[in-house]
Amino acid sequence: MISLHDLRKSYPATASSPGVEALRGVSLEVAEGEVHGIVGESGAGKSTLVRCVNLLERPTSGQVVVNGIDLTALPESRLRQARRNIGMIFQHFNLLSSRTVQGNVELALELAGLPRREHKGRSLELLEYVGLAERARSFPSQLSGGQKQRVGIARALAANPKVLLSDEATSALDPATTADILGLIRQLNRQLGLTVLLITHQMEVVRKVCDSVTLMRDGLVVEQGDLNEVLTRPDSDLSNGLFDLGPQEAGAGLALLEITFAGGNSSQHIISRLARQFDLDFSIDAAAIEVIGGVNVGRIRLEASARDVAASGTLDWLRQQGLIVRLFTPPDDPAPDRSDGGAADEGGRA
Ligand SMILES: Nc1ncnc2c1ncn2[C@@H]1O[C@H](COP(=O)(O)OP(=O)(O)OP(=O)(O)O)[C@@H](O)[C@H]1O
Ligand SMILES: [Mg+2]
Known part of the structure; x- marks a missing residue:
C-alpha cells in the first residue's frame, strides 16, 4: 500500500x-x-x-x-x-x-x-x-x-x-x-x-x-x-530499548545468561526446563516480558555458576530451542567461546 x-x-x-x-x-x-x-x-x-x-x-x-x-x-x-x-x-x-x-x-x-x-x-x-x-x-x-x-x-x-x-x-x-x-x-x-x-x-x-x-x-x-x-534479533536496538534489563555485571565466578524469546517459549517454560534438564542452580537477575500481537516476547537474565554453565552445555541446548542467548562473565573468569571484555558471546539462533 x-x-x-x-x-x-x-x-x-x-x-x-x-x-x-x-x-x-x-x-x-x-x-x-x-x-x-x-x-x-x-x-x-x-x-x-x-x-x-x-x-x-x-x-x-x-x-x-x-x-x-x-x-x-x-x-x-x-x-x-x-x-x-x-x-x-x-x-x-x-x-x-x-x-x-x-x-x-x-x-x-x-x-x-x-x-x-x-x-x-x-x-x-x-x-x-x-x-x-x-x-x-x-x-x-x-x-x-x-x-x-x-x-x-x-x-x-x-x-x-x-x-x-x-x-x-x-x-x-x-x-x-x-x-x-x-x-x-x-x-x-x-x-x-x-x-x-x-x-x-x-x-x-x-x-x-x-x-x-x-x-x-x-x-x-x-x-x-x-x-x-x-x-528477537540478537543485539537489536529496538529490543534493547523495549527490554532494557539495566547494567549487567556478573559477580566473581558467576555467569549471566541473557535469553531473548518469543512465542512458544515462555519464561516459565524456559526456566523449568533448564532446571529439569541440567540440575543447575540459578537465580533470576532481571526480566522484561511483553505481550506483542498476542505472543509473549521478552528477555530474562539468569545468574549461575560460570563453571557449571560452561560444563553443562546449557548454551548449546538453549540455542537448540531457538532462543537468542548471550553470556556475560566477569573479565577474568574462564568461560566458553568468549570474545572480549565482559560480553562473552553474541549469541544467535541455533
Ligand atoms: N524545513 C527544514 N529546513 C531545514 N532543515 C530541516 C527542515 N525540516 C527538518 N530539517 C532538518 O532535518 C533533520 C530531520 O528532521 P525531522 O523533523 O524529520 O526529524 P524527526 O525525526 O521528526 O525529529 P523529532 O523527533 O524531533 O520530531 C533535522 O536535522 C532537521 O533540523
Ligand atoms: Mg518529528
Missing part, C-alpha cells in the same frame, strides 16, 4: 541554517491493512519522511508509491486528488479554535469535495466513529487533549482515506489517553482496513499497536521488519 524507494531529502544551507541531509536513502514497504511504526531519536528524519509520503515535502530523489500510484510522478492537480486517499493527524491536533467540533469536521468534508447537503450527516457519522458525537457543538477549547485528537482523527477520515499518517499524535497525551487513542487507531485499522504509518519516539507506542517497525537514525534505516521478528 505504501512503497518508498531510496528516498533522499536534502535541505540546502541558508543564511540561518546549515545544509542538512534529512533522508539519506530510505526504503520502506507497508502492506495494506498494516500498522507500521517509525521510531528514532529527535532529528532522525521521521517527520521529513512522513511529509514525503503525501508529498507535503517533495523528496530530492526517490519514489513514493501509495495505493499503486507513483505520487512523485504526478502533476500538482492530480496530486491533490491522490492526497485525499491519505489522512493525517498531528501532535498538536491542528483544530480551528473558532469552529465547533462538528464545524472542524465539516471543513474537512468541504475540502474533500463532499456536497454541502451531506456535510451534517457525514460529520455526525464520523464523530460517532471516534466516540465524540455528544460533543459535536463544543469548541476545541472545551475538550481534553484526547478528545481533540479524536476530532483530529474524525477530520482525517473525512475523505475515506485508505492510508492514515500519524506524526507523534499521542506525544502530548498522558499514558491512559495515549492508550485510548492507540486503541481507536487500531480499531479503525481493523474496521476500515486503514493502513497506518505511525511516527513516534516512544517504543511503548510501537509495542501497543504496530505490526511492523522501522528504526531510523541520521536519515537512514537501521532496523526494519515485523515487530516480533525485529525484537
